[in-house]
Amino acid sequence: MVVRSADVFYIMSKNIIHVNNWAILGGMESMIIDFARTFPMFQHILCTTHPEREDYDFIEYIRNLGIKYVQGTVNRDLLDQFDPFVIFLHNTKGEFIEGEYPYDWLKRTNVVGMHHAATFPLVPAEMDYFVSKIIRKKYDNCMSRIKNSISAPPCVHAEDYMKIYKERGERLVVGRIQSQTCGDTNNEMMDVFNKIDNVEYVIVTKNPKPDTDRFTYLPIKPGKMPEYLSKIDVFAMWSNRPETWSRVTTEAMLSSIPVIVFNRNDGLAEQVSESNCGLLVNTPEAFKTAIELFRDNESLRQYYRNSKKWAYTNASDYTLKKIFSDKFLEWSLDAI
């Protein structure tokens, strides 16, 4: 068969629908944004399944990036309206998909299951993407229903972060950043931070307080991460619960910032172990010691800055292109 470039370009100018749960800023939504930036030849549409209305700043932000947004369930209306080339189902539960399992009507398009967490039932897909091996393992008993799969971290559009390089000032600056969807600051963490001398903190939170001598509070806002990360020397990932993977940690790695992470035997611990991007600690006391180590030992901080390369190779737009370019071409040719 002779493939004309015009045919390929016709297919490549089609719609991609990303289905997720809520229209607020979180790791999943940020990945969708970066996916859209990595493949600008498609029109990207974000479809959120929960009918709660959206965060205004978030929608304004994605609108300015050219991403369309709708709210609805995954049904024939959605496919009729947008005729997608691919539909990405990010943690989409069966209750938000029309009809009954195995949703045969979805076969009219290419389906990619994006598993940021274990969400059942496993929707039949051309490809299943697991954000960590720990998540992949939760689907072990579904092996026979998985056609193609890949375990790769949620990827970050690297350009904005690669150029960040902060020289340390007199006081070490420790950053603590969480998205809207994860836990906020807690008293235990603040107690530990307060006990450490000669360290400043940048706390990105849903509820910023007035700044003090050592604490700067910043609001969670779409598109602000590069600016926030450019202010810090070490990233403290004090998570309040197990994480399947941590996008902000990847962003810190791409920005040459070492991380300190609570070891909860989760996807985040897997990320730190595989990338060697910083220190895994088990107790609040160890967390304090880790910050003091970075404060007192600049060579340690310099050592862990090298995880940038790992992040670029394994968790960036470069990685996304490696994973999907061939797939998109294959599916395009199938459609011709």
Next chain:
Amino acid sequence: MLYRYNRTIRTPVDLDGAYSGGCILAGGSPTLAQEDLRSVEQPGVMVMSMNNTALTIQSDFWVGADKPLCYSEVILRDPKLMKFMMISRKNFELDPGLRLKDLPNMYFFGAHENFTVNNLLKADRDYVWWKNTFFVAIQLLYRLGFRQIYLAGCQFKIGVDKPYSYDVKLTDGEVKWNQKLYGYTVSQMKQLKPHFEEKGLQVYSCTPDSPLNDIYPTMSFDEAVNSMRLEMPNNLDKCVHSSFFKREVTTNG
């Protein structure tokens, strides 16, 4: 943020700044019927009507925040009229199987009370609900891009015999409720004046005998129409056939 519905899918619609210039905001006072209402049918004259006032004056936009049964179906079903309603009303059934969200040119907005006289015009996902359609209309016009609002039929007074410019009868209790609401609205409008000035919104009262005439600059209804017409060209009779331009190119070599 405004929304429209396409069967089961909710889509936000970005109309912020889609317009510029001025717009008449038409309220239901009987004085409105005394104006030359045919004049708004001219090109360049924009009108937003509140509640059932769209029955009195030809309108481009309509806003209603009360229960859908309060409004004439002539308004609700008119595809020419761009209509704005509260999102909570979207599933109201006009007829079996015909919900408000299925109607043509119908847009919905969410609302909350947490605006103040210092931030009414700030960009927000939702619109104000101070139990009064008037302030929603002001916000809508501002976000649509209008920077001059001409208040017509906004007398903020109500009588028992002829409460509105359209046919409707009110009980004594309803008249009393409306009088209270109007008093509150005028007081809010007085407090809003510095905020409007800061945001570059010019409000003109074009209603005879309105309490707002002591607070905002006044002009007549005709003057408001004429000021909207100022930017409009008058050479509508000077259109030519496209072959005219071909001749011009040939002539110019």
